Amino acid sequence: MTDDTRNRGLRKMEEVYGWDMQDGPGEFFRYTADHLFAEIWCRPGLSTRDRRLLLIGLLAGTNSADVLSIQVPAALKNGELDEAALREIVVFLSHYAGWPMGARLNTVVEDAIRTARKK
Incomplete structure (x- = not known):
């Protein structure tokens, strides 16, 4: 390259x-x-926000909380997803990825929100 x-x-x-x-x-x-x-990530057809939403869903579905702890704060920091949208993602994905994963995702989301508010 x-x-x-x-x-x-x-x-x-x-x-x-x-x-x-x-x-x-x-x-x-x-x-x-x-x-x-x-x-x-630079291909046309999907925005960075679209890709982020897909990735968050995939990460929740594969129980990848470690990578969610990178993607969720970045989405919040970049303004791709706000607090309300992130909390709605938790509720929605909990029903598809399972409640234990939803609980982990909720922790990641709330930690990201708390950290962002301190800045």
């Missing part, structure tokens, strides 16, 4: 995650920056 591809991937990672990204070593990082973020 080119430097332009890497830079596009790093900028998209910054947008999605909500923090400064630095170039990283190894094949996994290369695939993450150059393919996933520079290509897949």
Whole structure:
């Protein structure tokens, strides 16, 4: 991949995650920056918010609370989802992903809201 591809991937990672990204070593990082973020996250047809909603649903459905703790605060910080929308996602996904996952997601959401309000 080119430097332009890497830079596009790093900028998209910054947008999605909500923090400064630095170039990283190894094949996994290369695939993450150059393919996933520079290509897949930048494709037309879905907004970043659309992709975030799909990802949050998938993460809840696969019981991936660790990654939800990255995606939920980023969505709130970036203004893609507000407090009311995040709380509604908890209620909705709890009925499809299961109540235990909903409880974990609720904790992630409430922690993100509490942290954002302190800033």
